[in-house]
Amino acid sequence: MELPIKDIVLYKTGIGYFQRKGTIKGNSLKLNFRKEMMNDILATLTILTTNSQVTGVSYEGQDIDLQTALEDVLIKLSPQSTFLTLLKQVVGCKISIDISSTKYEGTLLGIQELPIVIEENIVNQQNLVLQKDDDGTILNLPILEIRNFKMLDDKMQGELEYFLQKIYESKKENNKTLTIFFDNVPSDGDEVEINYLQEIPAWKCSYRLVFTEEQVMIQGWSMVDNILDEDWINVNLSLIAGLPISFIYDLYSPNWIKRPEVERKDKYDITVTEFEEAKEEYEKMDKKKAARPPPSPPMAAPAPGAGKFYARAVSPKIADIVEEEAFDMDDEFSMERTSSSVKVTTEGEAEGDFFQYRIGVPITVSRNQSSLVPILQTYVKGQKISVYNEQARKNNPMLTVELENTSDLTLEEGPISLYEGARFTGEAMLPFMKKGEMRRIPYAIDLGVSVEKKLKSYSAKTHSIKIQNRGVYTYNFYIKEFTYTLINKTQDEEKEVIVEHPIESNYELFDTIEPFEKTKNFYRFKLKIDPKKKDELIIKTRYLSSSITNYEYVNKSFIENLLKLKLINETENDFLLKMIKLMHKKNETMSDLNALKSDKNNIFNDQSRLRQNLKSLKATSSETRLRDKYISKLEDEEDKLERIEDAIKSLEIKAIELEEKIKDLIKNHVIEE
Template sequence: MGRSRSMKWLACLLAISVCATAALAAEATVPVTKVTAFSSGVAYFEHNGKVTGNADVSLKFKTDGMSDMLKSLVVLDLGDGTVSSVNYSSSEPLTRALKSFGIDISAAPTLGQLLQQVRGAEVAIAAPEKITGKILGVETKTRHIVASDTVIQEELLTLLTPEGMKTIPLESVRSIALTNEKLNSELNKALALLVESRDTDSKSVQLNFVGQGERPVRIGYIAEAPVWKTSYRLVLSDEKKEEATLQGWAIVENTSDYDWESVDLTLVSGRPISFVEDLYTPLYLDRPVVQTERYASLRPRTYEDGIKADKNILALEADAEGGGLGGPMADARGERRKAATSNMLRQNRALAAAPGAPPAAKAMEQLERAAAEVLDRGVSAVATAQAVGELFSYHIKTPVTLPRRKSAMLPIVNQAVKARKISIYNPGTLPTNPLNGVWLINSTPSSLLAGPVTVFEEGTYAGDAQIGNFPPGDKRLLSFAVDLKVTVDPSANTTQHLAAAKIVRGVLTISHRTEFVQAYLVKNKAVAERVVLIEHPFHADRKLIEPAEPLEKTPAFYRFEVKVPAEKTGKFEVKEERTDTQAIGIMPCDIGQLQAYATNGQIPEKVRTALAEAIKRKNALAVAERELNELQQRISNLRREQKDIRDNMAALDRKSQGYERFEKKLLDSETQIETLQKQLDDKREGVTKLRKDLEDYLGQLNVE
């Protein structure tokens, strides 16, 4: 019984949902004809085709790619037609979206509940005879079946027909059709949304073209796409030819929802600025809530009988008193309204001035401009691409056919290039063995994108290498295996000596020169000559002495090329030097350190003589300063003694012998201080003169 009722409910619902689709625009198919894939993780897709009359074109996009579509979609009607609109499903929650339709199916209503929602609507039913009428309601009654002694719930539909009210059990209804086209449309839209919501990974976008006759249309957009990759095969030939065959492949994935059939494919290596902005999620702004003003109603008034009065006075009193429709009360209400309006305008201006909110006038201009463009041909591009940095492309000459969710390898390079075999030694990579490598020159007309290189030699696999972006005519060094037939024994030696010394205006400048000698002992155990490329570390503070010039220089290494005969051992040396300069102020320098420089035989004699004179003067100044300090100390000691004497005198009677004795001692101490103070002044003048003489001497001292 339950299954039978479910099948009837489904049949009725499908019958209800049938609407007049003949009035809708015809569906047109516009296939993908052009794809431009970028190495920055996006691709440009272009659809080209023809439409006839009023036509709809449906495209599918991944849900997380809707923002890219909204940001970049370009739709062109290349004939006399126009693009009327682009419709797509909102990202609102399904329940909320279903509730927005005239018939709410968000709670999966039963047939009775569904009909209850459209009370008053006219329906045509078959039960099994055909009946047309307006729905009065649906009621549920309990019925007892005596034969099976069971109780069932029965739904009864009541219709108002031209013959009167009729009640039909829903169990006997075979089909139901809504005669109201608007309700039919609402139900169809709700069901379509329900079906579409099951596909959570993709969304449908409908493009509406309006026009007459057959005409071409074009649709373009940017979407996220896998980064296309490259891999290479390098086949080395005989060493004497210095040539190799380079074969390059592009790895492309079609992760879209469309099959590529004879697509014009271009692969672009570059880094256009690309970002994702969420344009798909509905955005709501908080608006201020303004309370509606409410006014108390006036109470009815009973007017007493009056007497005649002067008309002019009566008029003046009426103006002065006012009433419910004018006067002060109306003015007050007017002021309140004015204040409320002013407040609302201020709030709106504040919202319009909020970050990210364009001015209203500017927004209206943009809307008017956009509307005009849609009426013309749809949205059109307003920016032109500009090459920035390394930008190059591969255009696949043969149209590409690639089903969706499939990948392909497409040949982009297959030709001979210049290549020379070499052994590459870098002590930081391997301390004793070089690597088998090759000097590779890009003699192709195309730039080569970075990727792995598989090397083949003598008909077999030789190793793997990695290559960076490779412009035409450029040279690259590749290494692919360890060269076990060549060993390298590196050794280093460092020596240092004083290179120069001079004095300029009291500053002693000493230069030390350090010499670095790096030796490479290269042993070739092969039966053929080996060309070894030695990568010697580059130091910015060192100067290359020998050899005078390297073969090449990189930010981190010098490169030297040496040839080692078969089964021989050769030695290669790299000499560098570094000069370290030390500036020493003679005035503040310690005498002991100056003495060491003055007795150093590597320093020129003139400089040593000048240092000896400076040391002599510094010694004299030091002696005078020491004597000055001693005088200051003696005076300080005497003043402390005077303080003690005064403290003792304060405790004694002025007429006592002890007081007289301390008084005499105090006078003697004062005499000594006066004598020492005079000596101190003389000594201070002497120190000042010695210091000035030393400074003048050093200031004029220039010796090399």
């Protein structure tokens, strides 16, 4: 019994939804699947019945070595002498045979060879020894004359069927059989629906775009591959544009869980022990027994079947299920045919981020075959326009079609071939386009237009200044000037060209015509060029850079330059002049202070040297005079050191006062940053 495929839904993620429908007239149904498909089948199989119930599903497990599987089988046949081998293995079993239109039933006692004479030659003839069931007669029957043979022993018949089944399975290692068992199937059969997902090549699509004098026609085809081992005959096909999450989970392989192993205890520390009886204990036990309440009445017998577990899975009935599909097509629209060249009956419906193409007529695809199925043919809005992008091609723009999806369908991504009448003009990739979306699709190089791009970079004069706590900030524009020269080399065709100019970080447009369109990475400018003419597009961008001149480096020439450029006013000029004077005094004070500190260090070093020399002198007359000289010099340097210390303290106080004056000046004239 087979249940044909009626509906197929193919997804872009490499999976397919299959629906089988039909009438069953037995208690089981077998389906064959490839081994690699079993995980998907076990994860997604759904069975719906009308009147019967599903009692279980069995399937062939992982591959087992044939020799291992047949190790304990009672019947094993040899391809060379199958009949004789079978007879030898059923000795002792009840059999039925036909010889010369006579039927014999009985127990097979064995096989023996008897010599006979054939044309004066003695040959051994193999005979079957049978004990008849009706009268116990033992017969010696020639095996060569047996026409029919049947085993009457059910167990041995089952062993034979098991052997043959395993031999068959070994010949189809990549195919697995799944058996569905039913109960309460009506005599006239029952309607059954089986649904599941399985891996299958993702569907693909391609398009053809034809330019006529007045209109643009688009034609779409889908490509589906039937890799299954059965034909798709008159199936309803739907194609889903979208990316639902799908994965493979290993349900087919046996899941062995490693358990901890506990060591068996073989010895126990138990010895024979005897306890002395106590008369008082027996007396207490007798009293407790007498005080017990009467026993409860016996428990009632369970209801019939109450203690049984039924493993029957009652499946829902189709009649009781709300007729609602994942993509409800009751409100589907029918796309009108725009041309009689290809009959397109595709219907589409958007569902969130998914879109379904439902082929309006059943299709047939033979096993291991592929098919082109038309999904779209209609007129859309489109016009040709050239687009220049230096990254795509340096000297020429690209011919593009500005295509708007005015159809009622979402267009899935795919290659597209373009034609002008009967002339092929190029190929491109059509991006994913929803209804109403517009995209420019490049398909050829426009050799009728040449483009030259030049760049000139320079820095403008100081744009502005800002006086802050740390110093004077000057702001300058770094300018890039791009010149695009476009030449229309055609004789009689006006060219409309879009120039894509890259957007640079921190740069802004200025003194340039407004772009008609802006993307994340490009400005877009549109130009029209007459035949045999040229045009220029000048694009200026600028970047505002800043630098700081600390107050200690500000001088009169710097201030005069700012005045000349009219970047500062009189108040700011007075502030900067006062700052110059204070900074000059501060620098002089710090210079004097550093000089005194240097003298102080020199005296310290000289005194250290003199003290070392004094330590090495002895108590002689000549060295006494030298000691007096060193001591006198140390006294003079000590006086000088005191004067330097006083001067340093005075200059440090002056430096602090100047620093405070500078801070006050900045505070009174500078706006906080």
